[in-house]
């Protein structure tokens with residue numbers, strides 16, 4: 001086999017561990033395939049505008065623990081430009097690439113699937129702190145985000161107890177509640193609200209009042225940014241839409257806190273963790289997973305070049321093993337929180353058997 005040449009890019013929102021993938025892929029290409037990796041700037045925008053840099057083991061020194069992405073990222077993609085796919089095809093030819101390795105979330109995996117259909121050699125690497133991509137048990141960045149959130153909840157406990165307040169913590173989780181549930185369980189939150197299960201604030205308020213009646217003071221409520229009320233129970237207004245047509249989330253925490261205060265009479269405050277969850281150094285688990293994904297992506301390119309497997313694969317974690325699956329199988333549906341985890345979170349907020357039902361209690 002001649003030396004391998006790949007292009008690599010990071011697309012969509014950033015996430016801790018992107019640099020670890022880049023570093024691992026660059027090393028695998030150089031060490032195992034005597035090859036060269038080209039890094040495209042700002043995701044597909046760099047492919048379309050021909051902005052790139054040649055990467056090397058030396059260039060990647062020191063980036064393993066660094067958050068963000070040395071390549072930059074954007075949500076631009078080829079299919080929104082009339083000449084986009086041809087421009088990608090030309091970039092592959094111009095740089096004599098064997099493949100493009102695209103690291104990104106569900107949107108990027110959709111582009112990988114479409115480009116594969118259009119005959120461009122591509123391999124996908126899933127990333128998102130939300131951990132919602134199907135076909136992979138975990139995405140890197142998720143464990144880092146969970147750690148940041150559970151550390152924050154630990155801190156909020158002591159101030160909530162001092163003031164006997166309800167503290168609402170809003171975490172990321174656009175369509176699913178993986179971060180909220182994991183951080184809620186790890187941080188010992190009282191109530192966790194997730195997109196998978198629309199919430200009823202009367203019920204939430206009654207559970208908080210019941211808790212106070214039983215002598216448990218201070219309450220931590222974790223709410224995923226994408227959590228929604230039971231239809232007809234609360235007006236959450238119209239979301240703002242960004243230039244890519246995505247809803248700009250954030251703010252449900254404030255609404256939940258103010259409604260809880262109104263309904264219970266207990267002072268409530270909100271902390272929105274926001275992009276803090278996406279910044280900084282990846283935890284060890286994410287560094288290892290990202291490294292394994294980076295090496296596996298190069299293995300997938302190699303397998304496709306030798307004819308052992310097709311392009312259009314996405315690397316994934318399944319039963320602890322790194323595998324490659326058709327990227328088409330990973331798009332169009334999201335991985336929601338397992339019912340047993342939701343049950344664990346619910347047990348945290350339940351009152352012991354024999355307690356009067358929450359609905360019979362009033363705010364004190």
Ligand code: F6P
Pocket residue numbers: 013014105128129130172173174225249278
């Ligand atoms: O997809 C990951 C995510 O962190 C979501 O939870 C969040 O809604 C979104 O990114 C926000 O992205 P940005 O602010 O970069 O548009």
